[in-house]
Amino acid sequence: MSALLLRGVELEGRVVDVRCRDGLVVEVGPGLRSGPDEEVLEGSGGAVLPGLFDHHVHLLAMAAAAASLDLGPTAVAVPVGLDREIRAAVADGQAGGWLRAAGYHEAWGGPLDRDRLDRLTGPDRPLRVKHRTGHAWILNTAGCIAVREPENRSGWFVGRDDWLRERLPPAPPPDLAPVGDRLVRLGVTGVTDATPTGDRGHLVVLAGAVTSGALPLRVRVTGGLALAGLPRPPGTERGPVKLMVLDDDGADLGGLIEAVASAHRGGAAVAIHAVSELGAVVAVAAWAQAGVLAGDRLEHGSVLPDALTGFLAAQGVTVVTQPGFVQERGDYYLGNVDPDDLGVLYRCRSLLDAGVAVAGSTDAPFGPDDPWLAMRAAVDRRTRLGAVVGAGEALTPGEALGLFLGHPDRPGGPSRAVEPRAAADLCLLDCPLVTALDELDASHVAATVVAGRVVHRRS
Numbered sequence: 001m002s003a004l005l006l007r008g009v010e011l012e013g014r015v016v017d018v019r020c021r022d023g024l025v026v027e028v029g030p031g032l033r034s035g036p037d038e039e040v041l042e043g044s045g046g047a048v049l050p051g052l053f054d055h056h057v058h059l060l061a062m063a064a065a066a067a068s069l070d071l072g073p074t075a076v077a078v079p080v081g082l083d084r085e086i087r088a089a090v091a092d093g094q095a096g097g098w099l100r101a102a103g104y105h106e107a108w109g110g111p112l113d114r115d116r117l118d119r120l121t122g123p124d125r126p127l128r129v130k131h132r133t134g135h136a137w138i139l140n141t142a143g144c145i146a147v148r149e150p151e152n153r154s155g156w157f158v159g160r161d162d163w164l165r166e167r168l169p170p171a172p173p174p175d176l177a178p179v180g181d182r183l184v185r186l187g188v189t190g191v192t193d194a195t196p197t198g199d200r201g202h203l204v205v206l207a208g209a210v211t212s213g214a215l216p217l218r219v220r221v222t223g224g225l226a227l228a229g230l231p232r233p234p235g236t237e238r239g240p241v242k243l244m245v246l247d248d249d250g251a252d253l254g255g256l257i258e259a260v261a262s263a264h265r266g267g268a269a270v271a272i273h274a275v276s277e278l279g280a281v282v283a284v285a286a287w288a289q290a291g292v293l294a295g296d297r298l299e300h301g302s303v304l305p306d307a308l309t310g311f312l313a314a315q316g317v318t319v320v321t322q323p324g325f326v327q328e329r330g331d332y333y334l335g336n337v338d339p340d341d342l343g344v345l346y347r348c349r350s351l352l353d354a355g356v357a358v359a360g361s362t363d364a365p366f367g368p369d370d371p372w373l374a375m376r377a378a379v380d381r382r383t384r385l386g387a388v389v390g391a392g393e394a395l396t397p398g399e400a401l402g403l404f405l406g407h408p409d410r411p412g413g414p415s416r417a418v419e420p421r422a423a424a425d426l427c428l429l430d431c432p433l434v435t436a437l438d439e440l441d442a443s444h445v446a447a448t449v450v451a452g453r454v455v456h457r458r459s
């Protein structure tokens, strides 16, 4: 069925009906009559929004995390929780096979090394634990032996994802259906996968999941420079080219300038990952040399010095930020981040005031996957334990919602609208907009529509 009528929904303060056909909104107004072949979705006065777009996620890592032992902050509030989860998983599983855990961070798991893991698993069961940031693995002794690096005393493998994968038994790609299901329940109708992969197989898996319906939403994929010129498998849309500034071992400014210029020559915008002040400075220096193309973005901008905001505003570079990190890791930042940087961590308000375009994302699974949680954090700037980080960076609820309503090609631009000729990507709430803005809670998502098709309806 390609026709859908949303009946009795709140839009811009009035109750109207919204007709969708062939993937588009075609009619908005009060008292529309439903046609014989039309599916009807009763709105009961709940607000209809453009579907949320999460501008920076990692879908395959989300799927892998969903299939792993969860050591994230919900499962593991405090270090003894990590001990309990790992012990229980070892007791449950069959001996011999790898145990894989994800979501660990010092902030809630406490310090972790090979010896602590050995005490929890014993000598026989290989275990690998992915750090919440995605940049490191921690292995127990059985794991270090299995990957033929028994002399690694700490058990930490930093930035060695590909190296590690080659030493692990081959595994089928993870199932993306639970990820798709979770996203549409949150009211998300599209994502940008911001993985800097050079592996075309990554694109093939994502495109296959879109085509099969496992991912029933719009998927844009960045990929690294190596994929920029290659044809894309049908199913996914092409995003900007993802570039990394590796600032821990000396940033390569010359290489970054060449990469930006090369992407631009091919007509592609770039999305540059920068989580430190140095990273942001190097990214801006590269843009100053190579030039800026419409759609260029700075990912994270976790610590953005004032000296850069004028350039970002004047050149139209969008900052794609993650307020959810303030909630999830704020307590850790308060104890571990340079006090001078605390006030400008994950800036929002001061960027908007300086004229910088700002868009929101979750960075799932390396941050909490719920955009509503990110919106709340953008408004109250509260940590899990209730402390406040950067109160001066708070947004209004409407601005926070707007972080997830931008067009995927212009994430920090104007919000999409529910109007004729717009894509029928919609999020229907069970309450008026005023309530939704007051609470910013995913529990109000009643239904999700992608390209005019109902992909989630709360039962």
Ligand SMILES: [Zn+2]
Residues within 6 Å of the ligand: 056, 057, 058, 194, 363, 366
């Ligand atoms: Zn990321």
